[in-house]
Amino acid sequence: MAGAGVREYKRRIRSVKNTQQITKAMKMVAAAKLRRAQENAEASRPYTEILQDALARLAAVSFDVKHPLLEKRKEVRKVGYVVITADRGLCGGYNTNIIRAANVAIAEDSRKPATGIIAVGRKAR
Incomplete structure (x- = not known):
């Protein structure tokens, strides 16, 4: 009877360890995706600044376009x-x-x- 309890505990410990491994892998994948997204956002910064500058210059110019x-x-x-x-x-x-x-x-x-x-x-x- 006591042997069945030990087996059950070992099975549960294995299950928790497997869950930990899966969670760790998911965390690593998420960190890599976040790093890639941050790099992409940083790479787009010069384009954003140029676009903001162009839009600011357009907004400052008064032109008479009738549309x-x-x-x-x-x-x-x-x-x-x-x-x-x-x-x-x-x-x-x-x-x-x-x-x-x-x-x-x-x-x-x-x-x-x-x-x-x-x-x-x-x-x-």
């Missing part, structure tokens, strides 16, 4: 929202927060126009 899509409208009849979420999990509360923010923005729009939503990402659908 119907650039004119301010008196009455807004339709509004479109683009909601971008992740395709996969492991991103914390990102998806929930984005969807909540979109719902709040739509509810708080005092003009109450017809609203269209474009959902990008598997979690938004």
